[in-house]
Amino acid sequence: MQPNETRLRVRYAETDQMGVVYYANYFVWMEIGRVELCRSNGLRYRDLEERAGILLAVAEANCRYLAPARYDEEVAIHTSLGSANPRMVRFAYDLRSTESGKLLARGFTLHVFLSREMKPVKLPLEYRPMFGIV
Amino acid sequence: MQPNETRLRVRYAETDQMGVVYYANYFVWMEIGRVELCRSNGLRYRDLEERAGILLAVAEANCRYLAPARYDEEVAIHTSLGSANPRMVRFAYDLRSTESGKLLARGFTLHVFLSREMKPVKLPLEYRPMFGIV
Amino acid sequence: MQPNETRLRVRYAETDQMGVVYYANYFVWMEIGRVELCRSNGLRYRDLEERAGILLAVAEANCRYLAPARYDEEVAIHTSLGSANPRMVRFAYDLRSTESGKLLARGFTLHVFLSREMKPVKLPLEYRPMFGIV
Amino acid sequence: MQPNETRLRVRYAETDQMGVVYYANYFVWMEIGRVELCRSNGLRYRDLEERAGILLAVAEANCRYLAPARYDEEVAIHTSLGSANPRMVRFAYDLRSTESGKLLARGFTLHVFLSREMKPVKLPLEYRPMFGIV
Numbered sequence: 001m002q003p004n005e006t007r008l009r010v011r012y013a014e015t016d017q018m019g020v021v022y023y024a025n026y027f028v029w030m031e032i033g034r035v036e037l038c039r040s041n042g043l044r045y046r047d048l049e050e051r052a053g054i055l056l057a058v059a060e061a062n063c064r065y066l067a068p069a070r071y072d073e074e075v076a077i078h079t080s081l082g083s084a085n086p087r088m089v090r091f092a093y094d095l096r097s098t099e100s101g102k103l104l105a106r107g108f109t110l111h112v113f114l115s116r117e118m119k120p121v122k123l124p125l126e127y128r129p130m131f132g133i134v
Numbered sequence: 135m136q137p138n139e140t141r142l143r144v145r146y147a148e149t150d151q152m153g154v155v156y157y158a159n160y161f162v163w164m165e166i167g168r169v170e171l172c173r174s175n176g177l178r179y180r181d182l183e184e185r186a187g188i189l190l191a192v193a194e195a196n197c198r199y200l201a202p203a204r205y206d207e208e209v210a211i212h213t214s215l216g217s218a219n220p221r222m223v224r225f226a227y228d229l230r231s232t233e234s235g236k237l238l239a240r241g242f243t244l245h246v247f248l249s250r251e252m253k254p255v256k257l258p259l260e261y262r263p264m265f266g267i268v
Numbered sequence: 269m270q271p272n273e274t275r276l277r278v279r280y281a282e283t284d285q286m287g288v289v290y291y292a293n294y295f296v297w298m299e300i301g302r303v304e305l306c307r308s309n310g311l312r313y314r315d316l317e318e319r320a321g322i323l324l325a326v327a328e329a330n331c332r333y334l335a336p337a338r339y340d341e342e343v344a345i346h347t348s349l350g351s352a353n354p355r356m357v358r359f360a361y362d363l364r365s366t367e368s369g370k371l372l373a374r375g376f377t378l379h380v381f382l383s384r385e386m387k388p389v390k391l392p393l394e395y396r397p398m399f400g401i402v
Numbered sequence: 403m404q405p406n407e408t409r410l411r412v413r414y415a416e417t418d419q420m421g422v423v424y425y426a427n428y429f430v431w432m433e434i435g436r437v438e439l440c441r442s443n444g445l446r447y448r449d450l451e452e453r454a455g456i457l458l459a460v461a462e463a464n465c466r467y468l469a470p471a472r473y474d475e476e477v478a479i480h481t482s483l484g485s486a487n488p489r490m491v492r493f494a495y496d497l498r499s500t501e502s503g504k505l506l507a508r509g510f511t512l513h514v515f516l517s518r519e520m521k522p523v524k525l526p527l528e529y530r531p532m533f534g535i536v
Contacts, residue, residue: 012303012313013156013296017149017205020520023460024147024429028281031426035280035340045280046340058425062464068520071151072303072314118422118470146437146447147430154386157326158295162415165292169414169474179414180474192291196330202386206437206448252288252336281426283419285473290415339419 001130003080006036007098010073020068026095026105027061033079034091034109043130052124055114059088063107067097074098084131086122088112135264137214140170141232144207154202160229160239161195167213168225168243177264186258189248193222197241201231208232218265220256222246269398271348274304275366278341288336294363294373295329301347302359302377311398320392323382327356331375335365342366352399354390356380403532405482408438409500412475422470428497428507429463435481436493436511445532454526457516461490465509469499476500486533488524490514 008029016022035045048054069075076098082090088110095105115121123133142163150156169179182188203209210232216224222244229239249255257267276297284290303313316322337343344366350358356378363373383389391401410431418424437447450456471477478500484492490512497507517523525535 011296012150012299013158015151016146017151017153018457018459019151022147023463024426024433027426027429028279031280044340055420057420057470058467060464060466061425062462064462065460068459072312145430146433152323152325157329158292158299161292161295162413165414178474189286191286191336192333194330194332195291196328198328199326202325206446280418281424284414285417285419285421287419292415 001037001041001081001132003078004033004037004040005076005078006033007074007076008032010069010071010075012071015071020070023063023065026063026065026107029075029077029095030061030063030079030091030093030107030109033077033093037079037081037091041130043127048127052127053116054121054123054127055116055118056089056111057114057118058109059112060110061107063105065105067102067104069095069097069104075104081132082108084133086128086133087120089131135171135175135215135266137212138167138171138174139210139212140167141208141210142166144203144205144209146205149205154204157197157199160197160199160241163209163211163229164195164197164213164225164227164241164243167211167227171213171215171225175264177261182261186261187250188255188257188261189250189252190223190245191248191252192243193246194244195241197239199239201236201238203229203231203238209238215266216242218267220262220267221254223265269305269309269349269400271346272301272305272308273344273346274301275342275344276300278337278339278343280339283339288338291331291333294331294333294375297343297345297363298329298331298347298359298361298375298377301345301361305347305349305359309398311395316395320395321384322389322391322395323384323386324357324379325382325386326377327380328378329375331373333373335370335372337363337365337372343372349400350376352401354396354401355388357399403439403443403483403534405480406435406439406442407478407480408435409476409478410434412471412473412477414473417473422472425465425467428465428467428509431477431479431497432463432465432481432493432495432509432511435479435495439481439483439493443532445529450529454529455518456523456525456529457518457520458491458513459516459520460511461514462512463509465507467507469504469506471497471499471506477506483534484510486535488530488535489522491533
């Protein structure tokens with residue numbers, strides 16, 4: 001997968017009384033990043049779930065916060081595929097302010113492939129090349 | 135159904151940069167209120183969904199905001215059953231600060247009963263008495 | 269103010285276990301709608317707050333839900349200015365699926381102007397024309 | 403600080419269409435855990451912010467997800483103080499289902515002390531003993 005950059009504007013709902021974005025919301029943004037990474041590489045996450053019956057369950061999530069994001073700011077999410085094998089996939093994220101170019105946060109998520117019954121499964125063969133799994 | 139009062143403490147995540155609770159979160163609290171109203175009257179909402187296959191979809195939601203709720207404050211949600219018929223049910227909510235007794239907000243939600251396939255259905259007979267439907 | 273239409277894509281985080289968008293999130297979308305309505309009419313809501321020290325506190329919010337919004341769907345928020353006077357302003361919202369054109373929800377919010385100290389104030393004269401207040 | 407255990411019930415709003423709790427919400431729960439850890443050790447986080455003007459900004463957050471949490475389930479958050487120095491503090495979290503006793507997730511957050519102007523500061527002397535800083 002080629003890395004993807006997608007942009008969003010900070011919502012009022014995403015701030016907290018510290019006047020900056022509440023820390024859990026960065027993980028919502030990472031979700032947007034990986035969905036758009038997949039889409040820009042020809043894979044609609046919705047189809048993976050609906051057609052292949054494969055869920056990408058989060059096994060680990062991490063974020064380091066470097067500078068606060070503020071209301072109405074535009075944030076660019078740079079998402080790239082990390083290591084992947086038939087059971088797991090890892091995504092890496094850089095979040096920047098588009099105005100200042102400043103790095104706001106850096107994180108990763110690790111996912112396991114699950115069936116609709118929430119059991120670990122191997123990613124079907126047809127989807128492996130997309131994830132660079134040979 | 136006998137009215138219910140349940141309490142919660144305002145989360146940091148629920149505030150916004152105005153320093154008060156973000157307005158959409160009051161609807162999350164109303165959901166807690168109606169679930170606890172049902173529970174205190176012997177009906178677990180989860181069972182309604184899992185066993186009877188009945189979803190309570192929101193058809194309308196309204197809130198009037200009278201005083202701001204603040205971080206770490208304890209809020210009491212007073213929930214009562216309004217009108218109900220085999221197709222719809224209405225709940226009414228009063229939200230108060232337990233410390234000051236001040237009324238923070240007042241609202242209602244109107245729900246329709248849906249099947250798992252998201253089609254309008256009549257509430258099964260066995261659940262009607264709970265909702266005061268004769 | 270000329271009505272505005274802005275678009276967003278439904279986030280996974282915004283769905284619930286019913287498989288559709290959780291009802292409180294429509295109010296987050298309305299906030300996006302009114303911010304973009306202001307922006308497209310030359311008023312940055314952030315400036316109103318930071319420069320003029322005016323907060324737009326929600327006094328009432330209402331939504332009627334007509335059809336469920338689903339994950340990854342694109343939603344168009346059509347926002348228009350309703351009645352306004354130096355103390356209050358009302359916005360109206362229509363939310364549609366851009367793919368099907370179907371009306372998903374319709375709502376309004378009523379706001380009072382507050383000072384930074386959360387006291388009701390009259391909107392400063394310079395901002396009144398924007399809101400059509402004469 | 404003595405470790406603390408606090409409990410919450412999973413809200414419908416916290417689930418996603420996978421039928422389990424959305425992964426970002428565990429970080430909201432961790433916030434509840436550390437606030438209650440402080441409270442049970444005699445420190446109201448709100449006072450730290452309002453009186454001492456000290457903000458506990460998140461510098462890093464991590465969660466490993468071991469089993470899914472489900473709607474209406476009761477979750478116990480076990481929070482303990484990790485390492486601390488005048489500039490930083492670390493909290494560790496174990497989240498369990500109270501019914502099954504199963505470990506759902508394990509995480510940590512690392513925080514820096516900031517002034518109201520969002521500048522790194524040393525924790526005032528009077529608060530250090532609470533954090534075990536000598």
